[in-house]
Amino acid sequence: MKKEEQLHIGKLVKAQFDNSNMTIVKFAKAINKSRNNVYDIFERSSIDTQLLDKIGHVLDYDFFQHYAKTEKKLSKTRARVLIEMELTDAEIVRLGLNEKVFKITKAK
Numbered sequence: 001m002k003k004e005e006q007l008h009i010g011k012l013v014k015a016q017f018d019n020s021n022m023t024i025v026k027f028a029k030a031i032n033k034s035r036n037n038v039y040d041i042f043e044r045s046s047i048d049t050q051l052l053d054k055i056g057h058v059l060d061y062d063f064f065q066h067y068a069k070t071e072k073k074l075s076k077t078r079a080r081v082l083i084e085m086e087l088t089d090a091e092i093v094r095l096g097l098n099e100k101v102f103k104i105t106k107a108k
Contacts, residue, residue, distance in 0.1 A: 007066050009052065010044040016059045017042075030058040 017027060028038045031054050041047065047055070056063045092098050 006045070008045050009047050009063065009066075010042045012063060012066065013047070013052075013055055013059075014042040016061045016063075020059055022059075027058065031055055 017024075020027075022030075024035055024038055028035045031038070031051070033041070041051075041055075052063050087095070087097075092101055
């Protein structure tokens with residue numbers, strides 16, 4: 001990975017937390033940390049794997065998928081995938097799918 005493409009796990013945790021319906025107090029209690037420590041976690045570029053696993057369980061999200069090497073294998077092969085999903089416009093933009101969706105819907 002290039003320097004500017006490196007994963008900032010704290011920002012990813014913050015994004016997943018923001019998508020949850022959990023309060024900061026409830027989240028802190030669930031991972032056995034103080035509120036201040038939770039805010040510190042959001043700023044970290046790396047997190048202990050045990051803590052990341054616990055956070056993943058609490059937020060029901062697999063953070064380890066971002067460290068998998070399978071992405072390189074997939075990028076070497078071009079594939080056509082057909083998926084039907086119900087997403088809001090905001091979700092499409094957040095997931096970075098807006099250009100792909102535009103191309104697909106324009107072609108029809």
